[in-house]
Amino acid sequence: MRILHCIVDDKFIDEEINIFEDTKGKHYMEYIFIAENNNNHFTYIKNKELIRVIPMGESVEYINKGDFDLVILHSLNSIPIGYISKIKNNVKILWKAWGFDLYRYPNEIRPFIKLKRLKPLTKKYWNKNYKKQRIINLKVFIYDLIYNKRIKQSIERIDYFSGCLPIEYKLIKDSVPYFKAKHLPFAYFDRKDPFTDENIDHYPQLDSYILVGNAAGVPNNHLDILAKLKCNTTAERKILLPLNYGGDGKYIDYVINDAKSYWGDNNIVALRDFMPKTEYFKLLEKCGYAIFGHEQQAALGNIYKMLWQGSKVFLSETSVNFKYFKSIGMIVFSIQSDLTLKSINRSLSMEEKKNNREVILKHSSVKDALNEICNIYTTVEKDKV
Known part of the structure; x- marks a missing residue:
């Protein structure tokens, strides 16, 4: 063929x-x-x-x-x-x-x-x-109506x-x-992904960093996530912001400045340069918690990585991601209902971590x-x- x-x-x-x-x-x-x-x-x-x-x-x-x-x-x-x-x-x-x-x-x-x-x-x-983009979107919409x-x-x-x-x-x-x-x-x-039976008992030592989003695109809803976090974390918490894929410079600067206004320069790790996957995934092991604010399907590589390593993952409860992962038995948490000061300081139990690994092997193994x-x-x- x-x-x-x-x-x-x-x-x-x-x-x-x-x-x-x-x-x-x-x-x-x-x-x-x-x-x-x-x-x-x-x-x-x-x-x-x-x-x-x-x-x-x-x-x-x-x-x-x-x-x-x-x-x-x-x-x-x-x-x-x-x-x-x-x-x-x-x-x-x-x-x-x-x-x-x-x-x-x-x-x-x-x-x-x-x-x-x-x-x-x-x-x-x-x-x-993005007023110009709104005009472009309208023009494209009209064009597509003509060429539907x-x-x-x-x-x-x-x-x-x-x-x-x-x-x-x-x-x-x-x-x-x-x-x-x-x-x-x-x-x-990636065939080097760890989602195999041979790796099921090895867990990395996680730090307490909070991962926010997976890229610099606006659909990450960084500003809304950061606003929610400001009400539910201390100013000493370390925040990792991957902003090295997609997006534009003005938005990236705005997100970084918004984060630094509460957590300070020393507690914000903002990635702006593209990193090899192995290096990036190693950095993610600092994050015992992750928040993805997308409504659409997105960030699956990051989400699977975080779930496999035992991190606590928060998703929008109205999102495609949340509905799917809940439907297959994954233990994930709602940004709207579960993102509290207590929850963002309590890591997953070993039983919860094992559950998520078993679900990954059942549905998404190599x-x-x-x-x-x-x-x-x-x-x-x-x-x-």
């Missing part, structure tokens, strides 16, 4: 290429980056020798002449939306949906899955400082869907009437993730007959 991956320049892609290369067996794999020009400069991707840069105007012809059995779209940003419906009907298409795809696409005003992503303080900041048929045809053309959480399949199916794809889940993962990749091959081969 010939499989084509349409990729984007992101930190997840290198390891996914390695995994597909190692599991491909008899299957042929190819990886393309569709570009507006022939620029092959990548910010995050290191496996450049395996990637072919295809000019945007030539991409549909390249796909259709390649005799591919399956095209995997690593987010809708990997290909112009109108091109999907132009792919030959005998080619199966698997859409690996990222958070942007579901919660901000085709436009911010009316995405596929509509959520109230911003909390009050963050919303107030956004309305004041093109979007509809492309989504209808997709054969298989994988979100980042299983519940996202039902969310998009309930929200988008022309969505017809079958559920064929697979997860992005072995399970590898099996999902292999299931893609067998499912598509069966459907192609």
Whole structure:
């Protein structure tokens, strides 16, 4: 079977290429980056020798002449939306949906899955400082209304869907009437992740730092989380703010200054430069507590890391993340109801830590993730007959 991956320049892609290369067996794999020009400069991707840069105007012809059995779209940003419906009907298409795809696409005003992503303080900041973006969002919304048929045809053309959480399949199916794809889940993962039976009894020695968010994007709702924390922690508490991925400088400065106004310069660890994953994950072991303020699915790598190492994790009780983790038996806590001075100073019991590890091994182990990749091959081969 010939499989084509349409990729984007992101930190997840290198390891996914390695995994597909190692599991491909008899299957042929190819990886393309569709570009507006022939620029092959990548910010995050290191496996450049395996990637072919295809000019945007030539991409549909390249796909259709390649005799591919399956095209995997690593987010809708990997290909112009109108091109999907132009792919030959005998080619199966698997859409690996990222958070942007579901919660901000085709436009911010009316995405596929509509959520109230911003909390009050963050919303107030956004309305004041992103007025130009609001105008852009309105223009994109109007544009998408005009070209809605093109979007509809492309989504209808997709054969298989994988979100980042299983519940996202039902969310998009309930929200988008022309969505017809079958559920064929697979997860992005790192084979060096510790989520194995062999590592189940080893727990790192955690410190009392509090992790707030996973990136610099506004949907982290940093301002609302920090306001809640100010009422429920002492000014001596150490706060870790990963602000080295996404976002913009003005917002990053505002968040850092807001945090330092209460906890002071010495108690705020603000990350602004991108770090290797191993180095970053080692730093997370200082954090016995973590708070993620997203409403959409987000920060899963960070959340799984924190749960596995035994940290106490707080999520918005109205969020996609919270609902999913609660549904599978994970012990996580509500920002709205559980984030109190007492709770943020009481770590998980060993029984609670073990429960969370067992749930991860049941639902998200490295072995399970590898099996999902292999299931893609067998499912598509069966459907192609």
